[in-house]
Amino acid sequence: MQTQGVAGFITESGGQLSHTAILARSLGIPAIVGVHSARRLLRDGDMVLMDGSAGLVDADPHEKTIALYRKRQRVQKRATRELEKLRDAPAETTCGTAINLFANIENDDDIKALRRANALGVGLYRTEFLYMNRDDIPAEEEHFQVYSKIIRSLKGAPFTIRTVDLGADKQTAHTEKGPQERNPALGLRGIRRCLKEPALFEPQLRAILRAAARGPVNILLPMLTNVDEVVQTRALLNQVREALIAEGKKVGEDIKLGGMIEVPATAIAADQFAKELDFLSIGTNDLIQYTLAIDRIDDYVNYLYDPLHPAVLRLIKMTIDAGRKRRVPVSMCGEMAGDERFIRLLLGLGLRDFSMPSNSLLAAKKVILGTKLRDLRKLSDSFIEETNRERRDAILQKINAELAPED
Known part of the structure; x- marks a missing residue:
């Protein structure tokens, strides 16, 4: 299209x-x-x-x-x-707190939009689109060439590659050949599928390690629910690294491994995941879906999809607090991160790293530039604890009206 x-x-x-x-x-x-x-x-x-x-x-x-x-x-x-006039302005609050703004991308063409918004780098690269509209699985060399092209375009800016998250509403010819699941959203997707199918996972890991020799690369694991999945992935990464070195291939040395927080169990155990991972990234799209027990693509129940549900916000805050305690960076890459209505609330909860579609970055920066952090934490905590809808609306209105005073 x-x-x-x-x-x-x-x-x-x-x-x-x-x-x-x-x-x-x-x-x-x-x-x-x-x-x-x-x-x-x-x-x-x-x-x-x-x-x-x-x-x-x-x-x-x-x-x-x-x-x-x-x-x-x-x-x-x-x-x-x-908004375009804000391109070169630093993303910081009125009190001088720097906020890190990254871009979500789907393909190398998105780099142009990232540059127009002057993002710090790529906070989420969805690799599923390499697998779509085809009958076969992309080979290692195809992955390598695509990643290398993006790394060249980024010119030293960080590049976070999410390993392939097939399943649920991201079906391909490969997934359709497998057993038909009764509930795909709760089935074999993300890291579960990757660890179960090494032939799917290993070519991608090999390509990422090779590409990381050409520029800064982070790996992000989707759909984590168990710390053992992180341990298994690290072991597989080490095996792949040793095999590449034995073959005489160059590999990246300082590759950070992160995990998506998009399942309530993972958010609740965020402190344990923070021990095993180099960074955490909150995927609100699925986190909200699984927390509220609704299918986000089912138009009969998606009216219940509520980013501001107290349970969702508590899980987000729990994750941010766990990261701060373990000194592990926490970002948010779900759609909520780029929604102007929620940015100040998230800042009040302690979030400092945002990743969003490139076309949302400048609007988000405008909100940040007009934000005074001083009172946001207390207001955000009050919003989570309040149960009365009218009072919640009033608190949110106050959060979003808390603009910096003109000098």
């Missing part, structure tokens, strides 16, 4: 946090999902107005409506131009 010039798309099923919707946001393609009966109500040749922010589809819109939205487009473009 990105290469074919598609203006936007509508689906009859799915949720706002499905991988399809996440990718559409990253690519800047307007998308509205879960529009029941769209194919029955929309006809070929219809003029359709899409408002992705409001989730509005207007078929055969009135001329006045079109004029209104043309005006909104102009306002949006002006706002984007204003």
Whole structure:
């Protein structure tokens, strides 16, 4: 769709946090999902107005409506131009606290957008897209060439590669050949699949270790639930490293190993994972799904998807606190990290490293530049503890209104 010039798309099923919707946001393609009966109500040749922010589809819109939205487009473009002026401004609060802003990428083309926003590097590279739209598994050399190209483009900036997270809503020809799972979201995905299928995992690890000889690389493991998975991965990494050295291949020396915190059990045991890992990265998309027991791509229940649920926020804070205690960096790479409504709340909880789609970075920086940290911690703690909806709304409004005073 990105290469074919598609203006936007509508689906009859799915949720706002499905991988399809996440990718559409990253690519800047307007998308509205879960529009029941769209194919029955929309006809070929219809003029359709899409408002992705409001989730509005207007078929055969009135001329006045079109004029209104043309005006909104102009306002949006002006706002984007204003944000571009912040490109070279340091991402720090009014009290001088530096906040680290990284980009999530899906392919090497995203590096251009990362540069336009002046991100510090790549906080999350989703490697699943190397496996999609094909019948075979990418070979080691293909991985190596792709990673090397990105490393060259980054010119020394950090590059965090998430090992392949196949399964659930990221199906490929490879996963479809396996047994059909009754509940894919709770099935063989992420690190579980990788450790179970060394033929899938080892070529990627070999390529990462080789590419790391050309620039700074971190490895991020998805869907961790057990510390033993970290121990097994480290053992496999050592085996792969020894094999590459024996073959006379150059490998990276200082590669940090991190883990995704996206399962409640992992967040609760974050202090134990912090002992075994070099950094932690909170994946809010799945963390919210598993904490609230809802399928984020099921449009019948995704109205229950709530990033601000007290249980979700407690798990996030628990992870941040565990990292601080163990002196292990904690970042957030889920969609919540790039949502302007939540950035100050997360800062109040102690988060200092954010990774998000490149097109969200400058808006996030604007929020950070206007943020005074002094009172945020107390307000954020109060928000987690408050149960009354009206009082919670009032606290959140106060958090987001806590702008730096003008001198």
